[in-house]
Amino acid sequence: MPPRPSFQQILTEAVADLRAHGYDSKARLQKWVRALRRAAEAATGSPQLLESEISRTLRKAYSQQVTGGVLARRQGIPAYTVKKLSPALQRELSRRIQASADLITLNRTQAIERTLQRFSGWATAQNPGRVTPEKVREIKADIAKPVRSQPFEKRRVIIDQTAKLNSNINYLVASDNKAIAVVWDANAGRPNYNHRKEHLARDGKIYVLRDGWAYRQGLITRGAGIYEDMDSFGELPFCSCRGRYLYHLDQLPDDMLTEKARKALAKP
Ligand SMILES: [Zn+2]
Known part of the structure; x- marks a missing residue:
């Protein structure tokens, strides 16, 4: 044939x-x-x-x-x-x-x-x-x-x-x-990639996980915002952003900690 x-x-x-x-x-x-x-x-x-x-x-x-x-x-x-x-x-x-x-x-x-x-x-x-x-x-x-x-x-x-x-x-x-927050990594150095402006603006910012224990217990502020309220990493077509998750209060900058957290941390 x-x-x-x-x-x-x-x-x-x-x-x-x-x-x-x-x-x-x-x-x-x-x-x-x-x-x-x-x-x-x-x-x-x-x-x-x-x-x-x-x-x-x-x-x-x-x-x-x-x-x-x-x-x-x-x-x-x-x-x-x-x-x-x-x-x-x-x-x-x-x-x-x-x-x-x-x-x-x-x-x-x-x-x-x-x-x-x-x-x-x-x-x-x-x-x-x-x-x-x-x-x-x-x-x-x-x-x-x-x-x-x-x-x-x-x-x-x-x-x-x-x-x-x-x-x-x-x-x-x-x-x-039990992560409490996430750092946005916009993959800014990626060559030949058309980065979204809004995502580059999030680069390095810290977003809070809504159901994380730290936010639920009132130990931290919303930071740059609540992660679950935004489009997530890779959700939009061909988005190559990633996250680095944070688990401990001492990984967060001071201005994200509430009075309650500072008191708790100050304890011996
Ligand atoms: Zn992206």
């Missing part, structure tokens, strides 16, 4: 056929739209394949952080604390895999539809018996662009969802381990 023609081959044939005959019938257009759809679906990988690829990548990130102990080391907490939390962390992992798979499948569907729309738009403008002097290579590139950019889009989604996974896992572990 000869190998199935590629998306590019089908597109080349479709464009040549429409240029030769023009848009003379709906059937001619439909025939090519069907063929292009099949080829584009094959070129962008089946949803099952995409999902298993995403699942592999995110599970790898998860096992580095959680099972591999990176998270415990970085946050300076015992490995068993992380292990104890694993049901909640596993849930977060499943949530991220599902969200990534949904996003990538949706992007893929939209990309294929956009390519077919571009093709139909161009095809129905071809008049029979009159070949317009067009640059065929550019026409094909323009029609194929949404489908061609799929691998790039897919990578972006996976990178973004991995950042969200890490950020949410960090938060879950830190809160369970």
Whole structure:
């Protein structure tokens, strides 16, 4: 059996056929739209394949952080604390895999539809018996662009969802381990990255965890604000901000401590 023609081959044939005959019938257009759809679906990988690829990548990130102990080391907490939390962390992992798979499948569907729309738009403008002097290579590139950019889009989604996974896992572990506040790290030195102005403005500022014991007991002020009231690290698309969690009162600047805390700290 000869190998199935590629998306590019089908597109080349479709464009040549429409240029030769023009848009003379709906059937001619439909025939090519069907063929292009099949080829584009094959070129962008089946949803099952995409999902298993995403699942592999995110599970790898998860096992580095959680099972591999990176998270415990970085946050300076015992490995068993992380292990104890694993049901909640596993849930977060499943949530991220599902969200990534949904996003990538949706992007893929939209990309294929956009390519077919571009093709139909161009095809129905071809008049029979009159070949317009067009640059065929550019026409094909323009029609194929949404489908061609799929691998790039897919990578972006996976990178973004991995950042969200890490950020949410960090938060879950830190809160369970009685963190009281977090320092915003806007990743300011990251090259070739379009930092959000609002996030750069948060760089180095201390935000309070609403349910942390220190704030609940009235030992600290709100600092620069309550962390849970804002968009969290990595929540907005492609945000690469991170947090360094604080656990003790003496890690906070004096002006964040209340009178009550100062009295408590002053005790021998
Ligand atoms: Zn950010």
